[in-house]
Amino acid sequence: MRVSRRVFGIGAAASLLGACSGGMPQGAAPAPMRPVANPGYDAWVAGFRTRAAAKGIAPQVLARAFRGAGYLPDVIERDRNQTEFTRSLEDYLAIAASDERVATGRAMLQRHGALLGRIEAKYGVEAPVVCAVWGLESRYGQRRGDVPVVSALSTLAYDGRRGAFFENQLIAALKILQNGDVAPERMTGSWAGAMGHTQFIPTSYLAYAVDFNGDGRRDIWSEDPGDALASAAAYLSRSGWRHGQPWGLEVALPEGFDPGRIGRGKERGAGEWAALGVRPAAGGRLPDHGPAAVLAPAGVAAPAFLVFRNFWVILRYNNSEKYGLGIGHLSDRIAGGPPLRGRFPPDAQGMTLADRKELQQRLTRAGYDAGGSDGVIGDKTRAAIAGYQRKAGLPVTGEPGMALLRHLRR
Ligand SMILES: [Ca+2]
Numbered sequence: 001m002r003v004s005r006r007v008f009g010i011g012a013a014a015s016l017l018g019a020c021s022g023g024m025p026q027g028a029a030p031a032p033m034r035p036v037a038n039p040g041y042d043a044w045v046a047g048f049r050t051r052a053a054a055k056g057i058a059p060q061v062l063a064r065a066f067r068g069a070g071y072l073p074d075v076i077e078r079d080r081n082q083t084e085f086t087r088s089l090e091d092y093l094a095i096a097a098s099d100e101r102v103a104t105g106r107a108m109l110q111r112h113g114a115l116l117g118r119i120e121a122k123y124g125v126e127a128p129v130v131c132a133v134w135g136l137e138s139r140y141g142q143r144r145g146d147v148p149v150v151s152a153l154s155t156l157a158y159d160g161r162r163g164a165f166f167e168n169q170l171i172a173a174l175k176i177l178q179n180g181d182v183a184p185e186r187m188t189g190s191w192a193g194a195m196g197h198t199q200f201i202p203t204s205y206l207a208y209a210v211d212f213n214g215d216g217r218r219d220i221w222s223e224d225p226g227d228a229l230a231s232a233a234a235y236l237s238r239s240g241w242r243h244g245q246p247w248g249l250e251v252a253l254p255e256g257f258d259p260g261r262i263g264r265g266k267e268r269g270a271g272e273w274a275a276l277g278v279r280p281a282a283g284g285r286l287p288d289h290g291p292a293a294v295l296a297p298a299g300v301a302a303p304a305f306l307v308f309r310n311f312w313v314i315l316r317y318n319n320s321e322k323y324g325l326g327i328g329h330l331s332d333r334i335a336g337g338p339p340l341r342g343r344f345p346p347d348a349q350g351m352t353l354a355d356r357k358e359l360q361q362r363l364t365r366a367g368y369d370a371g372g373s374d375g376v377i378g379d380k381t382r383a384a385i386a387g388y389q390r391k392a393g394l395p396v397t398g399e400p401g402m403a404l405l406r407h408l409r410r
Pocket residue numbers: 210211212213214215216217218219227
């Protein structure tokens with residue numbers, strides 16, 4: 001059964017948003033979502049009960065699942081404001097493979113080495129790759145989500161923007177409850193119903209989740225990450241992952257490389273790419289792992305990648321090239337690899353990543369909370385800029401720029 005999360009469109013996105021120091025206050029967990037009265041929602045639930053019963057959900061399961069459930073306006077608010085789609089590859093990778101996420105990933109690889117080794121032996125997915133999925137999806141279990149899944153999914157199904165999709169997810173969630181894998185009050189997740197350490201949506205859970213520790217329940221919600229990490233490996237394995245093969249690697253494109261050769265569906269062998277002047281960014285010879293595509297999502301003047309079969313397997317988990325590169329690069333870093341060698345060109349404000357980091361560092365030193373210095377300009381950095389501009393008597397725009405950086409350097 002093929003389960004794509006594309007229609008869903010978040011997956012890593014939700015956790016990345018939460019992890020973005022420049023974009024969100026760090027450490028400050030958002031207030032828990034509370035249901036509000038909504039007669040339209042109540043009428044929808046009444047009709048849904050009939051449809052759910054027709055799909056085999058027992059009345060007592062339905063009754064228990066909806067006890068205390070309700071309409072969550074914050075879920076709709078989140079659904080309408082998904083900035084993740086517009087993040088540049090540079091910002092995305094800066095967040096996905098931040099120093100902190102890499103360091104924690106290396107620590108988790110050590111701490112859970114035995115478990116990850118058993119998972120690799122059973123499913124054939126390398127420990128750093130499973131660790132990277134864990135890191136991107138939930139910050140290694142720190143952001144598993146505390147939104148009640150039945151409330152979230154019923155709110156989105158009632159709202160109707162993608163009503164059929166979310167009603168299907170809601171039915172799947174009720175099947176999970178009916179199976180007895182988890183109690184309703186423990187079935188929490190992201191605002192859009194992605195659950196546990198590896199942020200499975202309910203249909204993915206039904207298709208791929210496994211009971212790795214053998215206690216009779218497929219528990220992806222508990223502190224113990226074993227079932228969840230094995231479930232992610234099972235997902236990749238059944239999507240065609242090949243053990244011992246890399247996802248891809250960063251490459252350097254030759255001067256004048258034809259952009260028409262870039263992208264999925266334009267695969268060539270390593271020898272052909274080498275003949276066209278494509279080289280590993282780290283030097284040496286291109287490895288040969290079968291048909292490979294060149295990707296350069298930020299243009300030929302930015303870091304480029306040669307990707308193999310396993311890259312497209314990652315996209316079965318979450319159908320986004322940025323996500324695939326995020327998982328691939330983070331897994332390489334967790335395994336001890338270096339940062340990207342290529343540089344991204346300056347952004348629309350003429351600033352490089354180094355400029356943006358310096359801006360955040362100088363704002364912090366000047367006493368403003370820029371939300372860290374990851375080089376990603378988010379709400380906190382903009383607020384810090386506005387505060388500095390106000391104090392300095394500059395026009396208050398909240399926008400970064402080289403003139404502002406020069407002002408801070410004085
Ligand atoms: Ca279990």
